[in-house]
Amino acid sequence: MEFLPSSISIGGATFLALIGTMVAGHRFGRARLRRQPGESESVGHGTIEGAVFALLGLMLAFSFSGAASRFADRRELITTEANAIGTAWLRIDLLPAASQPAIRNAFRQYVDARLSVYQQPADSVAVARGAQASNTAQATLWRLVVDAVSTPDGQRAITTVIPAMNDMFDMATTRMMAMEVHQPVLLYAIMLVLMLIASFISGIAMAPNPRVSAVHAVVFALTLALTTWLTLDLEFPRRGVLRIDKYDHVLTDLRADMNRVP
Numbered sequence: 001m002e003f004l005p006s007s008i009s010i011g012g013a014t015f016l017a018l019i020g021t022m023v024a025g026h027r028f029g030r031a032r033l034r035r036q037p038g039e040s041e042s043v044g045h046g047t048i049e050g051a052v053f054a055l056l057g058l059m060l061a062f063s064f065s066g067a068a069s070r071f072a073d074r075r076e077l078i079t080t081e082a083n084a085i086g087t088a089w090l091r092i093d094l095l096p097a098a099s100q101p102a103i104r105n106a107f108r109q110y111v112d113a114r115l116s117v118y119q120q121p122a123d124s125v126a127v128a129r130g131a132q133a134s135n136t137a138q139a140t141l142w143r144l145v146v147d148a149v150s151t152p153d154g155q156r157a158i159t160t161v162i163p164a165m166n167d168m169f170d171m172a173t174t175r176m177m178a179m180e181v182h183q184p185v186l187l188y189a190i191m192l193v194l195m196l197i198a199s200f201i202s203g204i205a206m207a208p209n210p211r212v213s214a215v216h217a218v219v220f221a222l223t224l225a226l227t228t229w230l231t232l233d234l235e236f237p238r239r240g241v242l243r244i245d246k247y248d249h250v251l252t253d254l255r256a257d258m259n260r261v262p
Contacts, residue, residue: 003239011229018221025203067234081171088164094157099148110137
């Protein structure tokens with residue numbers, strides 16, 4: 001299933017659930033008032049309500065802040081990997097001239113494999129296939145570089161080319177791990193439960209009124225539902241509305257520049 005329709009459905013379902021829970025809380029509160037007219041003035045209710053809403057606010061802030069931070073980190077990693085690839089590419093000039101054409105060709109294949117990983121984000125099978133192709137291209141490139149620096153003419157480049165290659169390969173691993181790091185599903189479940197509890201309590205608080213305030217109910221439910229949807233959208237920056245795909249041009253431009261070198 002496509003991510004965007006799913007995330008919108010989750011946001012819509014959350015909105016409807018919060019409205020329904022608030023209406024249920026209001027009916028519960030009205031029924032309780034009919035049985036115990038003075039119940040709404042009981043001491044301690046405000047403390048409990050405040051604690052629930054404070055915990056909900058903390059969970060929302062934690063979830064949104066974490067998703068936004070991971071979004072920014074993934075965007076920054078694009079530039080970092082591009083810089084590492086660009087540095088390693090330039091240092092090929094330090095290798096023996098006879099070995100450079102084969103290494104540059106393997107280097108281009110490696111970058112193509114890396115790009116294929118990021119261009120197929122929604123399909124786990126395609127990502128796995130791209131990662132395997134990347135590992136294969138990495139092994140080929142590494143073997144060629146090691147062979148080149150093992151020659152008498154290439155030994156002087158060991159301290160410059162090898163570290164650059166290692167940094168480039170390390171960045172690939174870092175980005176792969178960044179793609180897999182997400183907030184645990186359990187935290188989303190706890191946040192949803194807290195939202196429902198807060199909505200139910202809000203309905204009870206409106207029990208002295210004959211009807212639920214439509215404006216307050218919609219604003220409350222819509223705010224929480226939008227926050228939930230936006231958090232999910234930031235958590236998967238290559239599948240939703242807020243995307244980091246446009247920053248891939250740093251790598252694609254670099255790949256295009258490689259074609260200008262024999």
